[in-house]
Amino acid sequence: MAEVLERVTKIIVDRLGVEESEVTLEASFKDDLGADSLDVVELVMELEDEFDMEISDDDAEKIATVGDAVNYIQAKQ
Amino acid sequence: MKLEGKIALITGASRGIGREIALELARQGADVVVNYSGSEERANHVVAEIKEMGRNAIAVQCDVSNSDSVATMVKETIDTFGKLDILVNNAGITKDNLLMRMKEDEWDDVININLKGVFLCTKAVTRQMMKQRSGRIINISSIVGVSGNPGQANYVAAKSGVIGLTKTSAKELSSRGITVNAVAPGFITTDMTDKLNEEVKEQMLKQIPLSRFGEPADIANVVVFLASDDSRYMTGQTLHVDGGMVM
Numbered sequence: 001m002a003e004v005l006e007r008v009t010k011i012i013v014d015r016l017g018v019e020e021s022e023v024t025l026e027a028s029f030k031d032d033l034g035a036d037s038l039d040v041v042e043l044v045m046e047l048e049d050e051f052d053m054e055i056s057d058d059d060a061e062k063i064a065t066v067g068d069a070v071n072y073i074q075a076k077q
Numbered sequence: 078m079k080l081e082g083k084i085a086l087i088t089g090a091s092r093g094i095g096r097e098i099a100l101e102l103a104r105q106g107a108d109v110v111v112n113y114s115g116s117e118e119r120a121n122h123v124v125a126e127i128k129e130m131g132r133n134a135i136a137v138q139c140d141v142s143n144s145d146s147v148a149t150m151v152k153e154t155i156d157t158f159g160k161l162d163i164l165v166n167n168a169g170i171t172k173d174n175l176l177m178r179m180k181e182d183e184w185d186d187v188i189n190i191n192l193k194g195v196f197l198c199t200k201a202v203t204r205q206m207m208k209q210r211s212g213r214i215i216n217i218s219s220i221v222g223v224s225g226n227p228g229q230a231n232y233v234a235a236k237s238g239v240i241g242l243t244k245t246s247a248k249e250l251s252s253r254g255i256t257v258n259a260v261a262p263g264f265i266t267t268d269m270t271d272k273l274n275e276e277v278k279e280q281m282l283k284q285i286p287l288s289r290f291g292e293p294a295d296i297a298n299v300v301v302f303l304a305s306d307d308s309r310y311m312t313g314q315t316l317h318v319d320g321g322m323v324m
Contacts, residue, residue: 038249038252038253041207042207045204045207045208
């Protein structure tokens, strides 16, 4: 958990230019972290590369918060 | 040379306008993926011509209306060249008929290749271009997509759809350094227009202020412009290359 969260957090900080402290499990990409729809698509692409997995469009649409992303990745690993 | 070091993928590049675009982009320094559907021999010939110029090229078979086929083609492109800078959505067919006689499959086939194909190819290359933070997508529409044309309800609907798709993709992708523009050719002499009868050709010639039919090179030159840095402040536009037919 900690390791996945750490790697996810790093990608979010790099991509969205937010502070690490803002990246909590409850944080919504769009509402709290200032991401637009295209940013979320890109984040998902980067997560796919980072964790070497494919995230289907259907699954990607359900990822709204940092916690959603972390849980999804852990379930798939 | 305006496109040195660039990688270009051109759909429907084995003949006609697509072939000329592939050759001209190569002359400008690009390495080229020559997509074809059925004409393998002609595609290989285009590849050979490009290699003679000292550029690299590969021929890739793909049905642009099939998403799996498109994904495979884009993967092969990235695997071979490591990146993709320019996509030219050129593949197209005609199945002309009067609206009242047009069969459903004639409608579907033309929409699937000429419109859905542009959507699928654009979607497939977007991931790579977004990562690169740069890319040029050039859609070959048609002047009849602007003006309408009797006997071509399917073709006109598709080509008009391409113009709308161009504008929307331009808006969605602009923030990632990707521009999307369209070219609307008028009457260009190719296998596709050779099928028209003399009477129709005569009629069309009368409507062209520059009083000649276009050549594939007339389109290829404009595609080079849109693919190059010269057009960097343009996106979502449709350029009419039609001898002045539709203003």
